[in-house]
Amino acid sequence: MADITDLGIAAIRDGFRAGDFSAREVADAFNAAVAGAKALNAFIVETPDHAIAAAEQADRDRSEGTFKALSGVPIGMKDLFATRGVQTTAASHILEGFKPEYESTVSARLWAAGAGMLGKLNMDQFAMGSSNETSAFGNVISPWRRNDGGNAPLAPGGSSGGSSSAIAARIVPGATGTDTGGSIRQPAAFTGISGIKPTYGRCSRWGIVAFASSLDQAGPMARNVKDCAILLEAMSGFDPKDSTSLDLPVPNWESALSGDLRGKRIGIPKEYRVDGMPGEIDALWEQGIAWVKDAGAEVVEVSLPHTKYALPAYYIIAPAEASSNLARYDGVRYGLRELPEGAGLQDMYAATRAAGFGAEVKRRILIGTYVLSAGFYDAYYTQAQKVRTLIARDFDAAWELCDLLLTPTAPSAAFALGEKNADPLAMYLNDVFTVPSSLAGLPAMSVPAGLDGQGLPLGLQVIGKALDEQGVLNAGLAIEERAGFTARPEAWW
Amino acid sequence: MSVDSATVRRIASLARIATSDAEVEAMVPELNNILGWIEQLGEVDTSAVQPMTAVIANTLRLRDDVVTDGNVRDKILANAPAPEHGFFGVPKVIE
Numbered sequence: 001m002a003d004i005t006d007l008g009i010a011a012i013r014d015g016f017r018a019g020d021f022s023a024r025e026v027a028d029a030f031n032a033a034v035a036g037a038k039a040l041n042a043f044i045v046e047t048p049d050h051a052i053a054a055a056e057q058a059d060r061d062r063s064e065g066t067f068k069a070l071s072g073v074p075i076g077m078k079d080l081f082a083t084r085g086v087q088t089t090a091a092s093h094i095l096e097g098f099k100p101e102y103e104s105t106v107s108a109r110l111w112a113a114g115a116g117m118l119g120k121l122n123m124d125q126f127a128m129g130s131s132n133e134t135s136a137f138g139n140v141i142s143p144w145r146r147n148d149g150g151n152a153p154l155a156p157g158g159s160s161g162g163s164s165s166a167i168a169a170r171i172v173p174g175a176t177g178t179d180t181g182g183s184i185r186q187p188a189a190f191t192g193i194s195g196i197k198p199t200y201g202r203c204s205r206w207g208i209v210a211f212a213s214s215l216d217q218a219g220p221m222a223r224n225v226k227d228c229a230i231l232l233e234a235m236s237g238f239d240p241k242d243s244t245s246l247d248l249p250v251p252n253w254e255s256a257l258s259g260d261l262r263g264k265r266i267g268i269p270k271e272y273r274v275d276g277m278p279g280e281i282d283a284l285w286e287q288g289i290a291w292v293k294d295a296g297a298e299v300v301e302v303s304l305p306h307t308k309y310a311l312p313a314y315y316i317i318a319p320a321e322a323s324s325n326l327a328r329y330d331g332v333r334y335g336l337r338e339l340p341e342g343a344g345l346q347d348m349y350a351a352t353r354a355a356g357f358g359a360e361v362k363r364r365i366l367i368g369t370y371v372l373s374a375g376f377y378d379a380y381y382t383q384a385q386k387v388r389t390l391i392a393r394d395f396d397a398a399w400e401l402c403d404l405l406l407t408p409t410a411p412s413a414a415f416a417l418g419e420k421n422a423d424p425l426a427m428y429l430n431d432v433f434t435v436p437s438s439l440a441g442l443p444a445m446s447v448p449a450g451l452d453g454q455g456l457p458l459g460l461q462v463i464g465k466a467l468d469e470q471g472v473l474n475a476g477l478a479i480e481e482r483a484g485f486t487a488r489p490e491a492w493w
Numbered sequence: 494m495s496v497d498s499a500t501v502r503r504i505a506s507l508a509r510i511a512t513s514d515a516e517v518e519a520m521v522p523e524l525n526n527i528l529g530w531i532e533q534l535g536e537v538d539t540s541a542v543q544p545m546t547a548v549i550a551n552t553l554r555l556r557d558d559v560v561t562d563g564n565v566r567d568k569i570l571a572n573a574p575a576p577e578h579g580f581f582g583v584p585k586v587i588e
Contacts (some may be wrong), residue, residue, distance in 0.1 A: 101568040112556070200549050216546055243553055312531040323508060330509075332581050334572035345586050354511035362510055366520065367527060369508040370496070383534050385544030392536065392545065425526055441548035466549055 003238040004029040005200055007175045009227035014168065016072030022064070023055035024070035027116055030074050034118050036132045039493040042156075042166040044079050044137050045087050046119040054116025061114075068114030069234050076166050076175035079120040080127055081107045081218075082207040086117075090209040091125045091135035094356025095335045102208025105239045106176065106218045118172050121162030125358045126326065127183055127211045127465040127473040130430045132161030133421050142191055142414055143169035143353040143489035147455035152416040154456070157187025163221045164191040168489060174222035174231050178208060180215045182410075182434025185446035189409035189459025192448040192487060194476065195221035196228050199466050200441035201246035204239030212321035213244075215314075215438050225447060225477045229253040232469065248467070257469055259478035260295030263289055266475065267402030271307035272433060274411060280452045281408045288406055288449060288460040288479060295478035302401050304394040309387050310436040315428055316371050316384035317439070323368025326361070329353060363424060377463050399465050404475050407433050409446040409459035447476045448485040457487065495525045 004026055007015065018024055031048040051074040058071040082088050082100035089095040103111070111117075123133040132140040132155060142156040142165055156165035160177030164187035167175055177184035179197035188195035196219050210216060220231030233253055239245040252450040268289060273282070289299055331337035331352030338351040371380035394479070398405065411432055420427045437444040443466070446459040460479055464472035496504075498517050501524065505512045510518070566579055575582035 057576065098572050101565075101571050152541060201551060211511075240554070240556060244547075244549075244551060246549065247554075306537070309534055309537055312534050315527065316531055316534070331574065332583055335574070337574035339584060343584060345584050347511075348584055349509040350506075350511035353509055359508065363520070363523065363527075365508050365510065366501070366504050370500075370504045370524070370528070373504065373507060379535075380531070382544050383537075383539060384531075385546075386539035386542040387534055387537050388545040388548075389542050390539070392548070424523060425530055428527075439548070 005170050007173060008223040009230050010061065012073050012173055013070065013230070016062070017067055019310045023058035024052065024097065025481045026072055027051040027055035027074050028323060030118055030172060037169055037171045037493045040141050040143060040165050041138050042122055042140050042162040042169070042171070043119040044089060044091065044122050047117050050086070050119050051116035053337055054111065054114065056293065058114055065408050070110065071114035071229070073114065073173065074116040074118050075110065076119060076163060076172035077107055077117050078123055078160055078163055078176045078178060080123060080178050080209045081176060082111050082209070083107055083117065083120065086120060088120065088209070089136070090127070091123045091137055092356060092361065093136045093336060094329045094353070098334050102207060105204035105241065106208065106235045109237065110176070110234055115234070115405050121175060123162050124159035125303060126209065126322070126361050127178055127180055128322070128360050128364055129158040130186060130427050131155035131415070131417065131420065132158045134358050136358055139417050140165050141417070143192055143493060144191060144414060144456055145489065145492070154414045155417050157190035157414065159183040160187045160221060164188055165219055167191070167193045167223060168235040169493065170488070173235040173484050174227055175219060176218060176235070177221045178216055178218050179438065180211050180318060180472060181438050182431040184219045184221055185444060185459070185461060186410050186431060188446040189448070190414040190457065192457030192485065193221060193223055194225050194445065194447050194480070195219060196232060196445040196469065196472065196476070197438070197443065198232060198236060198469050199246070199443045201244050202236045202469070203396060204242040204245050206239055206241040210325040212318040213325060214321060215318060222329055225473055225480050226254060226257060228445070229257055229473050233242045251468060251470060253470055253473055257477055258474050259295055259481045261292055261475060264297045264471070264475070265402040266292050266299050267302035267398050267405045268295045268299060269302050269304045269307065269398070269405055271304050272407045274432060277411050281411060281458065284450050284458050284460065285408050291479050291482040292406060292475060294482060302398040302405070304398060305421055306387065306390045306394050307436055310391050310439055311428060311432055313384040313387040313391065314435045314439060315367070315390065316380050319368035320372050321368070321415070323372065329356060337465050349376050360424070395440045395442060403465070404471055405463040406475070407461045407463065409433060409461040411455065413452045413456035413458055433461060443465055443469045443472045445472045445476045447479050447483070449479060449483045450485065451487055496521060496528065
């Protein structure tokens with residue numbers, strides 16, 4: 001039999017049900033893989049006991065003939081999800097040692113579906129970053145390397161870079177991610193895996209450390225589209241504890257998966273052809289257009305005229321919400337407290353936040369505080385919210401002409417660690433293709449579609465109408481079937 | 494619009510983040526660079542546009558006015574850095 005860690009979510013679930021192996025064997029295999037991959041720094045906390053407990057329960061259930069949706073399947077959990085009794089830090093010193101007394105709704109749903117947890121995955125601090133260089137627990141390193149013989153450590157993407165690195169290295173079969181402006185899709189593209197951000201409101205935000213509440217949305221990351229569909233079904237659903245949760249039934253996305261795109265119109269937004277985009281990205285996009293045509297879709301050009309304003313609007317709205325959300329880290333209720341000799345309450349707040357937040361988090365809090373401050377609120381924040389309305393209207397107009405959109409996921413392949421972190425603005429520009437759909441709350445997915453000249457993965461993005469996760473998954477599957485992406489990083493860790 | 498070091502100090506104080514002079518000086522060009530870039534939003538005519546309030550049409554629900562997680566004082570205090578006598582402890586705030 002092939003190594004268990006070569007199997008994805010569906011293969012583990014089905015093999016466990018068929019009696020090919022026990023859940024305990026699966027948990028042991030992945031626990032060993034996690035323990036043997038410390039060089040990737042993908043985990044902040046490893047939880048082998050959690051995975052084993054879930055596996056032993058699954059094995060007992062199987063002996064009684066009962067199976068849950070994810071019985072036998074262990075996964076990685078991004079450290080942004082509160083997990084009861086297990087340190088949850090959002091990769092920040094300010095939450096170091098924090099052990100929640102409660103479980104996030106998404107993780108609770110996954111455990112209720114039978115999944116076990118291999119550990120808490122490293123990430124950009126408070127999900128702020130596109131390279132995993134802002135974690136207080138060190139950079140995550142991509143398992144991929146350029147084929148030029150150099151060993152430059154590469155960014156796994158961000159913010160869900162621990163998730164993407166661990167899946168690409170096959171030390172977890174799947175993981176949770178969260179996406180505020182592209183934090184599932186961009187790391188998926190950088191590491192040659194799949195990931196979907198569902199419609200805003202599909203997954204409860206309750207118990208997820210908040211970054212920008214009107215944008216944050218959890219989603220799955222896995223090796224292929226079907227595995228994403230399985231995980232997304234288990235994560236989604238109405239939660240009365242989240243006021244923005246959608247009170248709608250969860251469709252059976254897995255059973256309705258089909259790569260047949262006949263009758264579908266796929267839009268190509270002309271504004272996504274940005275200056276300076278590498279020819280390889282453009283060629284991949286053309287290839288993607290050919291693939292969806294081959295799957296039966298009709299391809300039409302569409303216009304999203306406010307695309308160029310999406311990033312600047314995002315970098316007002318997200319920091320504004322972050323500055324408000326992160327006000328709760330005050331050194332009183334949980335996490336770090338810095339109390340200089342003789343300090344009063346205000347000094348304690350300022351000292352705690354200075355010591356606990358990383359540089360990028362401070363930068364965004366300051367931008368957010370500035371754009372919300374008296375005299376600037378209308379010029380920046382209200383204007384950005386109006387532009388956001390226009391960006392959402394662009395998509396509404398596009399849906400008059402097409403059912404889905406196809407774009408590249410990121411403007412480049414993975415860059416080397418350290419290459420962009422001196423210039424925050426250059427880093428922000430990496431999210432140019434993922435941010436507009438986030439601002440509009442739409443479901444969007446990245447699937448691996450090819451390799452660049454340096455042997456690094458490139459992704460294509462499918463964007464759908466609100467609530468049309470099925471359409472997005474189906475187009476993703478059509479691309480996956482045609483791309484035949486089987487490349488994987490050679491183990492060096 | 495550009496920020497100077499006095500403005501950065503004022504924002505940092507509003508955000509309750511202690512900053513050294515060196516940090517302020519480093520932050521001034523960085524914030525100006527970012528703010529200069531986001532100012533391109535001013536080009537967009539939004540005079541007839543309402544600001545977005547909800548990204549996906551949804552009715553804001555009110556939950557029933559009942560206690561749902563009562564009697565969990567110890568859980569609430571479990572992660573506090575300096576709890577005292579069943580309360581959150583803070584430095585002295587009165588003279």
